[in-house]
Amino acid sequence: MIKLRERLDTFEALMSAIEGYQHLPIDVLSQFLLEHYTVDLDVLAQFADALEVREAQAVEQAPRHDRVARAAQSAA
DSSP: OOOOOOEEOSHHHHHHHTTTOTTSOHHHHHHHHHHHSEEOHHHHHHHHHHHHHHHHHHHHHHHHHHHHHHHHHHHO
């Protein structure tokens, strides 16, 4: 029996396939995708870039959030 893999050739298709798994590390997620889907590597690279940007933004916002929380605790 031949099992055909779903092809992920757009960023939207990839995002739909990983819904619920986005908390996994990028290497684990990439391995999962490559084992279960036919993934366009350009789309996978686009996803990795988007993930790096999102993580960088989270790091930038974390210190500001910590400062605001500390200021609120000091005021209370």
